[in-house]
Amino acid sequence: MTIALVAVGLLAAAILTRIPLGFILMAAGIVGIAMIHPRGFDAGLLIAEQQLLEVVTDFQLSVLPLFILMGVFVARAGLADDLFDACYKWLGHLRGGVAIGAVAACAGFAAMSGSTAASAATMSKVAMPALRRFKYDMGFAAGTIAAGGTLGILIPPSGALIVYGLLTETSIADLFMAGLIPGILSALAYIAVAFAVATLRPDWGPRGERFTMREKLVSLSKVWAVAALFLFIIGGIFIGLFTTTEAAGIGAFCAFLIALLRRRMTTRIFFDALVEAAKLSAMIFIMIAGALTLNQFVNFSGLPRMAVEFVTSLNLSPVEALLCILAIYVVLGMFIDGFAMIFLTVPVFTPVIVALGFDPIWWGILLVMVVEFSLITPPVGLNLYIMKSMNPDIPITRIFIGVAPYYVADIARIVLMILVPGLALYLPGLLN
Amino acid sequence: MLTTLYRIIAVISAVALVSLTLLTTADVVARYAVSAPIHAAMEGISYLLALLILAGYGLVTRDRTHIAVGILPEIFPRIAKVERHVTALFTLGGTVLITWLLWKQASSHLARGQMGETIPVPLGWIILGLTILSAAAILFALRTVFRPESAPDTDH
Numbered sequence: 198m199t200i201a202l203v204a205v206g207l208l209a210a211a212i213l214t215r216i217p218l219g220f221i222l223m224a225a226g227i228v229g230i231a232m233i234h235p236r237g238f239d240a241g242l243l244i245a246e247q248q249l250l251e252v253v254t255d256f257q258l259s260v261l262p263l264f265i266l267m268g269v270f271v272a273r274a275g276l277a278d279d280l281f282d283a284c285y286k287w288l289g290h291l292r293g294g295v296a297i298g299a300v301a302a303c304a305g306f307a308a309m310s311g312s313t314a315a316s317a318a319t320m321s322k323v324a325m326p327a328l329r330r331f332k333y334d335m336g337f338a339a340g341t342i343a344a345g346g347t348l349g350i351l352i353p354p355s356g357a358l359i360v361y362g363l364l365t366e367t368s369i370a371d372l373f374m375a376g377l378i379p380g381i382l383s384a385l386a387y388i389a390v391a392f393a394v395a396t397l398r399p400d401w402g403p404r405g406e407r408f409t410m411r412e413k414l415v416s417l418s419k420v421w422a423v424a425a426l427f428l429f430i431i432g433g434i435f436i437g438l439f440t441t442t443e444a445a446g447i448g449a450f451c452a453f454l455i456a457l458l459r460r461r462m463t464t465r466i467f468f469d470a471l472v473e474a475a476k477l478s479a480m481i482f483i484m485i486a487g488a489l490t491l492n493q494f495v496n497f498s499g500l501p502r503m504a505v506e507f508v509t510s511l512n513l514s515p516v517e518a519l520l521c522i523l524a525i526y527v528v529l530g531m532f533i534d535g536f537a538m539i540f541l542t543v544p545v546f547t548p549v550i551v552a553l554g555f556d557p558i559w560w561g562i563l564l565v566m567v568v569e570f571s572l573i574t575p576p577v578g579l580n581l582y583i584m585k586s587m588n589p590d591i592p593i594t595r596i597f598i599g600v601a602p603y604y605v606a607d608i609a610r611i612v613l614m615i616l617v618p619g620l621a622l623y624l625p626g627l628l629n
Numbered sequence: 630m631l632t633t634l635y636r637i638i639a640v641i642s643a644v645a646l647v648s649l650t651l652l653t654t655a656d657v658v659a660r661y662a663v664s665a666p667i668h669a670a671m672e673g674i675s676y677l678l679a680l681l682i683l684a685g686y687g688l689v690t691r692d693r694t695h696i697a698v699g700i701l702p703e704i705f706p707r708i709a710k711v712e713r714h715v716t717a718l719f720t721l722g723g724t725v726l727i728t729w730l731l732w733k734q735a736s737s738h739l740a741r742g743q744m745g746e747t748i749p750v751p752l753g754w755i756i757l758g759l760t761i762l763s764a765a766a767i768l769f770a771l772r773t774v775f776r777p778e779s780a781p782d783t784d785h
Contacts, residue, residue: 215702215716217695220723246730250756253679256671259649262681266646439657442674446653453650468643472688475642479685480696483727537698 218537222487223249229494245490252486256442260369262478263445264354267452268310269470269477271423272319274456279419280305281323286416289405293395295331296341296402297388299324303345304384305420307352308427309452312477313535313572317346317580321587327405334401335591337394340573340599343580344387344606347569350535352380353431354445357539357568360481361561364488364543368558369441370434374624375558377431379566379614386606394602422455435628484540492544501548508549515553519615522546523567530571535579538568562621563614570607573600631772634765635691641762642684649677669747676748676755683731683762690724691769714774721770728763735760 227241234240252258271277284305285298303320310316320342328338350357353373362369395402408416429451430444439447456462495501508518529538543564550560572580575597585593614620656670667673689695697716702709739753 213698213701214712214719215697215699216719217697217723219695220719220726223723223726242730242733246734249727249730250734253682253759254675255678256675259653259674259678262646262678263650263653266650443653443657446650447657449650450654471643471646472639475639475646475681475685476688476692476694477685479682479689480694482682483686483689484696536696540696 217483218540219483219485219487222484222491222540224487226487226490226492226494229491230497233494233497241494244493245486248489248493249486252482252489257369258363258482258485260442260445261356261359261363261481262474263442263449264359265312265356265477266470266474267354267445267448268312268315269474270449270452270456270462271306271309272315273466273470273473274452274459274461276309276420276423276456276459276461277302277306277319277323279416280423281320281327283413283416283420285327285405286408286413290407291392292399292404293391293402294405295324295327295333296338296391296395298405299328299338299342300345300384300387300391303342304348304352304380305423307346307349307380308354309423310349312356313346313349313569313580314583316349317343317583318587320346321584325588331403331405333403334398334599335588336595336597336599337398337401337602338599339584339588339591339596340581340601340603341387341391343573343578343584343596343600344390344603345384346580346583347572348380348384348387351376351383351562351565351569353377354441354448355565356481357536357565358561360485360536360539361543361564363485364492364540365547365557365561367561368625371558371625371628372561373431373434373441374628375562375621376565377624378620379562379610382613382620383566383569383606383610386610387603390602390606422459426451426455435624481536484536488540488544495544495548500545501552504545504549505552508553515555516615518553519550519555522550523563523611526564526567527570527574530568531574531576531578535568535572538571539564556618556622558625559614559618559621563611566607566611566614570604570611573603573607631691631768634768635688638684638687638762638765642681642688645677645681645684649674649681652677672745672747679755679759680762683759686727687762687765687769690720690766690773693720693773695720717770717773721767721774724763724766724770728760728767731756731760731763 223245227245230241230244231238281298281302284301285295288294288298288301291297299320302324303316306316306320324342325338353376355376358372358376359369361367362372391402426448430448433439434441434444453462513521526538547557547560551557572578575581581593581596581600584596585591652667652670652673656667660666702712735753735756738756743752744750745752
């Protein structure tokens with residue numbers, strides 16, 4: 198009990214202050230191991246140094262910086278503008294068409310980016326001018342992009358799925374395949390919500406312009422290369438042409454070539470993109486090293502077994518226990534950033550979920566969906582504040598109201614995922 | 630001096646990432662084009678990854694962009710100043726811990742004279758290089774301890 202209290206105390210310190218979470222996770226792991234291992238701090242430090250070196254030299258982990266680089270190239274080269282332009286030209290004439298186009302572009306950008314913050318920030322820059330021009334309700338417009346931006350961590354390649362795979366030693370290729378159908382369904386659900394809101398409140402989401410077939414086809418000519426790259430990467434992983442690590446390398450290289458051929462790549466953009474990707478990678482790797490040290494403590498301490506025994510003692514069915522865990526995530530998500538939540542909770546909850554008989558791949562997708570939900574729930578929904586910082590004239594309360602309709606889609610798809618696990622497990626089944 | 634150090638580390642991280650991308654891509658192309666993957670590519674990728682992460686680590690520490698939660702200063706703005714000092718001290722402690730852990734690994738590998746599996750380089754020297762990069766993060770963290778209020782992007 199004392200050990201658990203020490204670990205929880207250190208984690209609480211992380212939540213309260215701005216001390217880097219990776220350091221806190223590592224310290225919690227070292228102290229925890231020191232208190233239960235006969236060799237004390239020597240054991241804790243030895244495990245920490247081994248985890249650190251293993252993480253930074255693990256060949257498999259190179260998938261993360263390479264996919265991050267691909268997303269940064271796409272974002273920095275301004276390819277999101279073309280994506281929104283194409284989506285708007287095809288969907289803009291519908292009720293709420295500009296918002297629908299923004300969600301579709303978010304989904305497309307997510308397929309290249311893998312980061313919610315990058316998706317929300319980039320699409321805000323690209324789509325908000327059009328949404329303002331057509332006099333959309335600004336809260337609804339910002340809420341739409343905040344929600345659409347969350348698709349970045351579900352549609353592969355996804356940074357969150359890669360991190361989950363690394364922390365739980367689950368196949369990243371399986372997770373990518375598992376995220377595909379739920380990701381597409383999520384995008385469709387958000388589009389349905391935008392359409393429904395615009396139907397109920399036409400003043401919130403007016404129709405955009407109508408374009409000729411020629412204009413529509415011309416817009417596609419600007420995005421086909423990015424679409425082809427996505428299909429090549431995911432298709433290549435699916436048919437076994439290359440591993441996820443190799444796909445990430447090829448993806449980054451091809452994203453660079455696309456930007457170069459379209460004259461969007463300067464020396465300055467190239468260097469800035471590399472440094473940005475390096476920083477993002479280092480941020481996540483320090484967290485992974487800390488989380489894996491904590492993981493070792495959690496395993497040594499028998500916390501998962503105790504948690505399962507506790508759940509069993511409550512006479513809860515596995516589904517009831519799952520709903521309790523999801524409720525904890527929803528509450529945590531109101532106060533903690535999505536990535537931080539994954540690092541803090543996966544080492545503790547995933548063994549419990551697996552012990553309850555659930556599939557770790559399916560749980561990974563469900564977890565990411567709940568994290569997506571947390572990104573748009575006040576008071577600490579990260580994407581809401583990104584929208585606020587990008588659009589200072591829109592009151593945060595209006596963004597809270599504007600994003601609320603998308604909660605319906607989020608809850609519906611989480612329930613659907615619990616009821617139909619095959620949505621996530623069908624494609625990985627084919628892969629294997 | 631720290632500005633120059635920042636630039637050097639930024640260049641190291643950029644070169645490592647470009648090399649990582651090219652090596653990964655070339656390995657796949659070679660495997661399909663000439664049925665012969667690049668010799669020792671996997672080990673080379675591992676070293677480049679380590680170089681990239683430890684260089685990036687210094688940049689992140691300098692820019693103060695580590696992932697953190699930090700709701701305390703949001704709730705109690707009055708203690709924000711104290712919290713900044715405490716955070717700076719703990720960040721310094723964390724960078725020292727990581728550098729020390731790497732140094733322990735470097736000295737242990739050097740003592741054993743361990744070599745790479747497919748690339749015949751002394752692993753101890755490679756880890757020592759990573760330790761030096763990590764030590765750069767200590768300098769950046771130290772600067773934050775003495776100037777916790779300063780904006781991170783004012784001197785580069």
